[in-house]
Amino acid sequence: MPELPEVEITRRRIEPLLLERQIARVKTTRDSYFFLTKPKTLRRALPGRRVTAVTRQGKYLIADLDNGQRLLLHLGMTGQFFGAGATSVRLLSSTQRAALSPETQVKFEPDEHTHLQLWFDDAGPAVFFRDVRKFGKVRLLKCNESDPRLDRLGIDALKVSGEDLFRASKPRKAAIKNLLLDQSVCAGIGNIYADEALFISGVRPTRRAFRMTRSECNQLATNLQRVLSRSIETGGASISDFVGPDGEDGHYQDETQVYGRTGKPCHHCATTIRRTVLAQRGTHYCPSCQR
DNA sequence: GTTCCCCTGCGG
DNA sequence: CCGCAGGGGAAC
Incomplete structure (x- = not known):
C-alpha cells in the first residue's frame, strides 16, 4: 500500500488511539520475516508502556514509548494499522467478502495475518497491525538506539x-x-x-x-x-x-x-x-x- | 547499475 | 496456469 500520504494518514489517525494509554497485553503471530525484533521480546517488553508520540520518517512510523524506547513500524505493501473498532471489507479476504451482503458491517476479528495486537488496560479499543504479505516490519529500539533504515533516509x-x-x-x-x-x-x-x-x-x-x-x-x-x-x-x-x-x-x-x-x-x-x-x-x- | 527474493492473494 | 500488486534489501 503505503507511500508517504497513506503512512501520514495512518500516523494522524492512529496517534489518538495510542497516546497515553497503558499497554496491558500483547499478542503476536509466530516469528517471521516481519519481526525485526523477536515476537517474544515484544510480548515481554511492551506491557506497562505508554506511547507518548507517533512520528513519521519517509514511510516509517515511530512510536515513542514512555521509557525512551521506540517502536519502529513499516507497513510494507499490505500493512494495515488500525483500531479494533474499524469495520472495512478491506480487512477481509475476497471469499469472506463474497459471503456477505453488501450492507453488512462485521466487527474485525484478529486472524493469522494480524501480527501484532496491542490490548490496553482501559475500556478503549485494541490496536492491530495486520499484514498479509509480511513485507511490513516491526522493530523495538532501545533508548538512543539508531536504525540503519532510518539513518539512510534522504x-x-x-x-x-x-x-x-x-x-x-x-x-x-x-x-x-x-x-x-x-x-x-x-x-x-x-x-x-x-x-x-x-x-x-x-x-x-x-x-x-x-x-x-x-x-x-x-x-x-x-x-x-x-x-x-x-x-x-x-x-x-x-x-x-x-x-x-x-x-x-x-x-x-x-x-x-x-x-x-x-x-x-x-x-x-x-x-x-x-x-x-x-x-x-x-x-x-x-x-x-x-x- | 540490474536481478532476484521475501510473501500471499486476486484476477485474467 | 500465469502475471500482477502503494516495499525494500541483498546479491551479482
Whole structure:
C-alpha cells in the first residue's frame, strides 16, 4: 500500500488511539520475516508502556514509548494499522467478502495475518497491525538506539526542493523514476506518486536523470508536493488493501492521471496511456504529454 | 547499475 | 496456469 500520504494518514489517525494509554497485553503471530525484533521480546517488553508520540520518517512510523524506547513500524505493501473498532471489507479476504451482503458491517476479528495486537488496560479499543504479505516490519529500539533504515533516509518528500533533485540527478544515468524511488535521495515517494508527479511535470519516467534540467527539477519538486498533499487531503489511495486506522477508505485512487490507467485515454490529450517496467515496478505514462 | 527474493492473494 | 500488486534489501 503505503507511500508517504497513506503512512501520514495512518500516523494522524492512529496517534489518538495510542497516546497515553497503558499497554496491558500483547499478542503476536509466530516469528517471521516481519519481526525485526523477536515476537517474544515484544510480548515481554511492551506491557506497562505508554506511547507518548507517533512520528513519521519517509514511510516509517515511530512510536515513542514512555521509557525512551521506540517502536519502529513499516507497513510494507499490505500493512494495515488500525483500531479494533474499524469495520472495512478491506480487512477481509475476497471469499469472506463474497459471503456477505453488501450492507453488512462485521466487527474485525484478529486472524493469522494480524501480527501484532496491542490490548490496553482501559475500556478503549485494541490496536492491530495486520499484514498479509509480511513485507511490513516491526522493530523495538532501545533508548538512543539508531536504525540503519532510518539513518539512510534522504530528505522528506514533502520538503524536497528542485535544487535537491537537480543535485541528485546530475551524476545519475539511471531513469529519473528510479531516482524518485530511491529513499536515500528523498524519502516517502513510491510507485503511484512517482508516476503521477512525472506525468504532471511532463517528464517521461524513463528519462535519464542527468538529462533533467534545473527548471524541470523545480517543476517536479513542486508537483511532488502537490500530489502528496492532495492525497493526504483525500485520505490517501485505497487501491486494494489500504484502510485508515478507523477503517475509512482513502479516495486518491479516483484522481490518478496515469497510475492504473494503462490502455485508457490520457485526461489531457486522449492518447492511450502506456505501461512499461522500471525498477521492477509497473510504470504508467502518456507518450504524448511526457517527453 | 540490474536481478532476484521475501510473501500471499486476486484476477485474467 | 500465469502475471500482477502503494516495499525494500541483498546479491551479482
